Amino acid sequence: MRVITYLLIASVLTIVIIVGFMMITATIEINTIGKRVEQALTAAGWAGFSEIDVDELARRAAVPNEEIRDVYLNKNAARSKVQEYIKKNLKLDSSNYPNNESWLTVKDHPVTIKDIIIYNPSQLPATAPDGKEIKNTSVYICVDIPLKIKFTGIVYKEISVVVDSKTFYSNSQK
């Protein structure tokens, strides 16, 4: 009787430990992929800063106050550029499916680009959809990434970044 009790306890403990470790491993894997996606999105967001609104820049170049002389982006062109580099860095095809060279492990579900929002100085201060405060010219990107979780199947993880010129520049100094 005692042996049976111990075996039952041992069985329950075994299941709990194995499931616990699988959950921890899955969480670490999701966070690792998530971080990698964030870096790819940040690089794509920075590419959007190349689409400066030259007309606006010419008008504002005469503004003497540096604090309000910020960068204006051509929104449509910046959005296209950001989208182009999201596809390039995540190695997506024209339908946003990860191609064979992509490091995303799920290839038969597309990445969903949910939002690319350009914030110019005239819209500031603002709050991004993910709750982050926007104080400088910024590019907000939000995507859904397909991930395979054991015993659950395919799930989508939402990943968002805000890329602004001041933060990008100061982060490069670290």
Add this chain to the structure above:
Amino acid sequence: MNVIADLIIFGLIFILLLTVFVVGTEGTIPMFKRVEFDDACDKYLRQMSINRGLFSDDITDLRNNLISLGFQSITITAPADVDWGSEGKLLVEAYYEVEQTDKNLSKSSVSKKITYENSTIVMGLEN
């Protein structure tokens, strides 16, 4: 008899815990190496974008940084001088050793390849 049964059961639990610990550790090390590698390389992508290229000093710094993190056979491909507004790509390939336990429960050292590749537009933008 009860003592023997207790010992057998606790012994089985101990072996199970050890197995899960070993498998769990070996399974997660590549993920932690991934984060270390990406963090190290990402900083230099930003440098490349802002300085319009990656200087030889930066490449040496990145290489030394990766060596200190345990990576070997490092190949860094990045432009040294890029026109403002042109594309710059940072490609870093390296290897790292990780110990794995095989079916015979013996440990062997396995070399794994790791790659960082991201592109952006190169431009110095100071505010």
